[in-house]
Amino acid sequence: MKYRYIIFLGERLNRSTDYTFQLDRLLRAEGMICKLESASVRVLASIDVPTLAIHGHGLLIGQVFTKDGQLISQPLDIGGSARELASRLLQNTWGNYLAILGDRDNISAITLLRDPSGAVPCVYSLADGEGFITSDIGLAIDLGLYRRAVNWQAIAHGLTFPHLKTARTALQRVRELLPGSILACRGRDVSVRSAWSPWRFVEKGIRHTDPHVAAEDVRSAVSSAVRVLSTGNDRFLVELSGGLDSSIVATCLRHALLRATFCTLVMPMAGTDERPYAQLVTEALERELFSVEVGFENVHLEFPVPRSSVLPAIGILQHAVNEAWEAAGNRYGVDGFFSGAGGDTVFGYLKTATPAADAFQERGVMAGIATIGNLATLHRCTVFKAGRLTLKKVLRRPRATWKEDRTLLNPACAATISEHHPWIDAPPGALPGDREKIHDLIGNQLFRDAGPRGPERSVHFPLLSQPVMEACLKVPTWMWIADGRNRAVARQAFADCLPRGILDRRSKGSYTGYMATVYTRNKPKMREFLEEGQLCAHDLLDHSALANFFAKDLAPRDLSFLRIFDLCAAENWARQQDYDPS
Numbered sequence: 001m002k003y004r005y006i007i008f009l010g011e012r013l014n015r016s017t018d019y020t021f022q023l024d025r026l027l028r029a030e031g032m033i034c035k036l037e038s039a040s041v042r043v044l045a046s047i048d049v050p051t052l053a054i055h056g057h058g059l060l061i062g063q064v065f066t067k068d069g070q071l072i073s074q075p076l077d078i079g080g081s082a083r084e085l086a087s088r089l090l091q092n093t094w095g096n097y098l099a100i101l102g103d104r105d106n107i108s109a110i111t112l113l114r115d116p117s118g119a120v121p122c123v124y125s126l127a128d129g130e131g132f133i134t135s136d137i138g139l140a141i142d143l144g145l146y147r148r149a150v151n152w153q154a155i156a157h158g159l160t161f162p163h164l165k166t167a168r169t170a171l172q173r174v175r176e177l178l179p180g181s182i183l184a185c186r187g188r189d190v191s192v193r194s195a196w197s198p199w200r201f202v203e204k205g206i207r208h209t210d211p212h213v214a215a216e217d218v219r220s221a222v223s224s225a226v227r228v229l230s231t232g233n234d235r236f237l238v239e240l241s242g243g244l245d246s247s248i249v250a251t252c253l254r255h256a257l258l259r260a261t262f263c264t265l266v267m268p269m270a271g272t273d274e275r276p277y278a279q280l281v282t283e284a285l286e287r288e289l290f291s292v293e294v295g296f297e298n299v300h301l302e303f304p305v306p307r308s309s310v311l312p313a314i315g316i317l318q319h320a321v322n323e324a325w326e327a328a329g330n331r332y333g334v335d336g337f338f339s340g341a342g343g344d345t346v347f348g349y350l351k352t353a354t355p356a357a358d359a360f361q362e363r364g365v366m367a368g369i370a371t372i373g374n375l376a377t378l379h380r381c382t383v384f385k386a387g388r389l390t391l392k393k394v395l396r397r398p399r400a401t402w403k404e405d406r407t408l409l410n411p412a413c414a415a416t417i418s419e420h421h422p423w424i425d426a427p428p429g430a431l432p433g434d435r436e437k438i439h440d441l442i443g444n445q446l447f448r449d450a451g452p453r454g455p456e457r458s459v460h461f462p463l464l465s466q467p468v469m470e471a472c473l474k475v476p477t478w479m480w481i482a483d484g485r486n487r488a489v490a491r492q493a494f495a496d497c498l499p500r501g502i503l504d505r506r507s508k509g510s511y512t513g514y515m516a517t518v519y520t521r522n523k524p525k526m527r528e529f530l531e532e533g534q535l536c537a538h539d540l541l542d543h544s545a546l547a548n549f550f551a552k553d554l555a556p557r558d559l560s561f562l563r564i565f566d567l568c569a570a571e572n573w574a575r576q577q578d579y580d581p582s
Contacts, residue, residue, distance in 0.1 A: 002458065003120045003135055005033065005045035005061050006143070007100065009110065009185060010130030012041050017303050019159065026143050026416065035059055041110050043100055047499040052076060054101065057085060062097035062120045064089070067226040067467070071231070082111035086182055089113060090196050094466040098122055109186040110263075111467050116196045116466045118179030119444055123310055125173050137174060144173070148577045155570055157415040158312060159540070161402045162566060165445040166419035167192065168457075169310035170573070175411045176310065179445060190371030194422035198441055198465075201473035202434045203427075211482060211489065214475045219493035221471035225462040226252035226338070233259070234335035236460075239326060240264045240281060240289070242274030242509055243345025244487055244502060247281045248464060250496045253338065255285055261332045264549065265321065266291045269514045277509075280499040292328045301529045301568055305576045307453050310571035313449035314567050317515055326454045336458040341447045343463045346472045347438040347487040348480030353386065354433035359478035361431055367478070377484025380482075393432050400424075402439075405465035407563050408549060413540050433477030441469070519561045523550060525563055534574040535567065 008025075010013050012066040013023065014037075027044055035051050035058045036043035043059055045051060052060040053075040064072050078088050082101040089099055096119030103109035112133065114122050125146060132145050140146040149172040158170065167175050177183045180196030181312065200206065208214035224248055229238065238253060238260050240246050253260055262285075264278040275291065282289040298320040325337065340366040348355075356375045360368030368390070376386040402418040420577055423442050426435055444464060453459050462468060475489050491503055519526070527550045535541050554561055 001336070002151070002456065003049055003062050003096070003098070003137065004032075005043065005049060005098075005135050007044075007110075007112075008042045008402075009132070010040055012130055014040055015130070023143060029265050030139065032068070035061075036102075038102065039321040041102070044118065052080070054085070054099070056440075058099070058101045060097050060099045062095060062115070064095035064097050065228055066093060069228045073229070079277075079332050082109075082184070083182075086111065086113040086195050090116070090180075090466075094535070096120055103186070110182075112183040113175060113195060114177045114179055114181055114183075115466050116180035116463070116469065119461075120446075120450055122177040123169060123174055123295040124177065124183065125175070126190050127311060129185055129190060129506070130415040133177075133183070137171065137310055140309070140467045149173075150440070150534075150574055150577050151245060151539065155312070155535070156241065156394075156413050156540050157180060157419060159405050159409060159566065160406060160415040162405055162445040162560070163446065164402045164418060164421065165442055167420050168419050169575075170312060171310050174310055178421070181553065198423055198438045198469065199425075199427055199430070199434075201470050202431070202438075202476075207474045208478055208479070211479050211492070214479055215489050215493040217471045217474065218468075218489055221467045222248060222462065222490075222493070223252050225465040227255060227466050227560050229460045229465070230256045230259075230338070235259045235261070235291065235333060236336045236338055237325070237334040238262045238334060238338045239325065239340070240274075241340065242277030242502075243340070243343075244490065244498075244505070245347065245463060247277075247498055247502045248343070248490060248494050249338055249340045250281050250285065251494060252254050252462075255283060256286065260338075261290065261334060262287055263290045263292045263325075263328050263332075265324065266293050267511070268295055269517060271510055271513050274396070274509045275508055277502060277505065280501045284499050290328070290332070292324050294324045296518065296521060297537075298323060300520065301522065301525055302572055302575065305573055306455070309449065309573065309576075313446050313575070314452075315450070315569040316518065317511060318450050322452060324455075329453055329457055334457070336460060338460050338462070339451070340463060341451065341461050342491075343442045343443050343487075345437065346463045346469060347490040348437060348472065348475060348477055349486050350436055350440075350477060350480070352436060353389035353393045353437050354431075355477040355481045356386065356390040358431040358433035360390070362476065363478070371478045371481070371523030374478075374481045374484045377483050378486060396432070398426065398430070398432060398435055400442045405563070408542055408545050408567065410539055410542050413538075424436045431477070437473075437477060451481040515565065516554065516561065518566060520554070526550075526568060529568055530564075530571055533571045539540055541567070562569065 031046050032044040032048055035045050055075055055077045086099055097115045098120040101111040121135040125131045132140050134140050151170050151172045154168050155168045169176055182193050182195045184191050238250050240262055262282045264274055279289050303319050324394040356371040359371035372390055373385045376383045406414045421442050423438055479489050
């Protein structure tokens with residue numbers, strides 16, 4: 001379900017008679033109706049968007065559930081200040097929502113809470129307390145409230161610190177309210193703070209100490225989230241990759257099999273055909289598996305991006321995959337999609353020695369030594385090598401900033417300091433594995449930007465829902481590699497549901513070979529695309545370094561070409577801002 005809304009703040013957008021009249025006419029044409037109104041605040045949403053009143057306080061856009069997974073359909077009656085209200089919502093409920101809370105003592109004040117999953121988009125453009133907050137910047141453009149303008153410093157920042165999602169967008173004067181954050185507007189004063197933090201759930205006394213209890217908690221959270229998000233009459237397509245994460249999501253959909261269509265991607269490259277594994281799941285569910293083909297002819301360097309997009313998030317491969325899934329959605333007549341995206345991070349699939357380092361620091365020498373053995377089994381290396389890498393992690397000073405990449409960037413234009421994300425701020429004594437896990441969660445916030453499946457269909461990421469993230473954060477990193485198996489607690493949690501071939505699988509499908517072939521086939525086009533593009537025109541790229549890169553051949557297992565895909569994604573997004581028909 002798409003949650004299309006816009007909020008007007010300030011006198012000009014709400015009380016200027018001529019201007020407001022014109023605005024209301026445009027809003028009616030967009031199918032928007034007023035849901036909440038005060039002297040200086042108006043909330044409008046599409047007629048089909050679910051909303052829930054909060055008695056005496058405001059409105060909730062989206063859906064909210066009790067902790068045991070019951071949809072809340074009656075107006076919420078909870079007292080307290082806006083801060084207290086937000087805290088109660090986060091502690092006692094979960095869902096896909098944006099809460100809009102008024103202030104009884106100040107009619108010009110408003111507080112917004114975006115749920116930790118980030119399912120309801122929220123971007124805003126405010127100056128001195130005047131402006132708009134919306135789910136779709138394209139709507140603000142259609143209403144004449146904003147004119148697209150690329151923020152080239154933000155583009156440079158995104159390329160320098162890849163996969164770091166921050167409140168800064170790549171459009172000038174537009175910011176995003178990050179998941180789990182609060183936006184407080186009191187007249188001309190606007191402030192943002194974090195209301196939900198993953199660090200709360202890795203604290204001593206909160207984190208699990210018993211692997212069996214951890215597995216039960218993970219199973220309960222995942223099963224409930226999938227069941228709740230699939231409740232209703234919608235038909236949906238389940239994206240099966242053949243891996244553990246999507247298989248777990250599919251297994252949890254047993255109650256809704258008559259509304260589910262199971263599909264897997266097929267690419268013309270060795271190592272990408274996951275049908276044998278995906279079929280193990282559908283056979284166990286007694287359902288048919290359908291193939292969705294993505295060929296080399298589906299690859300385009302230049303392609304349209306959603307009008308709601310505020311940053312370069314959709315790459316060449318992602319666009320091809322999105323188009324394939326959207327076509328499959330049309331073919332099978334579905335209303336939405338279920339994806340296991342985010343499972344690697346949520347289920348603690350760390351590829352470094354930090355789980356063993358955590359075990360040493362949290363549980364002592366004997367537990368640390370045992371975890372080194374698990375680490376060696378997992379990575380098929382010697383115990384000596386696993387121990388050496390663990391020692392390095394124990395002794396290494398934690399990195400306080402995001403990892404940067406200046407490859408092929410003009411040194412004069414590359415960002416020097418990373419933008420802040422509240423989850424980067426680790427408490428004193430934070431374990432190295434928890435740091436890595438939570439840094440990866442930040443990167444997961446890009447999944448919703450990168451994976452649209454058409455303007456009318458919803459995409460559900462149950463593994464990124466609040467209760468699943470909380471349950472999995474409570475599991476120490478060393479538990480996730482028990483017995484030398486990655487995502488061990490998730491495997492244990494669903495051991496009685498998963499086919500043996502999935503449960504015991506150690507390999508993992510990869511699109512790297514496909515992307516390497518795409519690069520080799522399209523290298524001249526990619527070079528021209530970048531050298532004659534906006535990034536070079538704005539002097540963001542190192543021209544000579546770019547030419548030298550394209551002039552050399554790739555060595556076996558050389559993945560440096562993936563940087564070109566990042567640059568092309570940014571280039572394409574920037575070009576599309578000039579093509580907006582508005």
